[in-house]
Amino acid sequence: KQEVTQIPAALSVPEGENLVLNCSFTDSAIYNLQWFRQDPGKGLTSLLLIQSSQREQTSGRLNASLDKSSGRSTLYIAASQPGDSATYLCAVSDDYKLSFGAGTTVTVRA
């Protein structure tokens, strides 16, 4: 059974600092890995999807890397802004099912 872990569980940084969020998974036989953003009481917004054959994906200030062999992914958010405050979830797909981590709750202080 796939286990997904996200560290740290919570993170507070001053505005402008770069954010580094970590995700690890136990079974490297994945199809893809996704990073989502969730605002309080809301659904999920997909940020980046990395196929298993890819090493990284970038979108604006966001960059996600994937090291499938070691079972790790890292989400980098450059020059953080208060609007980046949210919970970030990573999820791996091993067939069509997604297995989620518990998330990292980020607070960016103005």
Added chain:
Amino acid sequence: GAVVSQHPSRVICKSGTSVKIECRSLDFQATTMFWYRQFPKKSLMLMATSNEGSKATYEQGVEKDKFLINHASLTLSTLTVTSAHPEDSSFYICSARPRPGRYEQYFGPGTRLTVT
């Protein structure tokens, strides 16, 4: 594109009653829909997978008689929580997959269920 809606967004019901939650794909046909449950500060837990026109596949530990899932059309799936109890209070999120062979899932905004 790829918008998924859920209705209602919030519902409060009394213990022992049943409540239905709808999940709709608004601008695409979804051959597969998924239902998740999320506890505070916990990860999303997959409850069941439903394919249009067939019975839902439930994850281990999820009571299929308690959480009835119907996927009557390519744009609508419903989750009915039967004889709800306070421990069923949770955030329920659905997602939809556009077609077989694609792995993207598009998520609904979630439904907050409170059972009093």
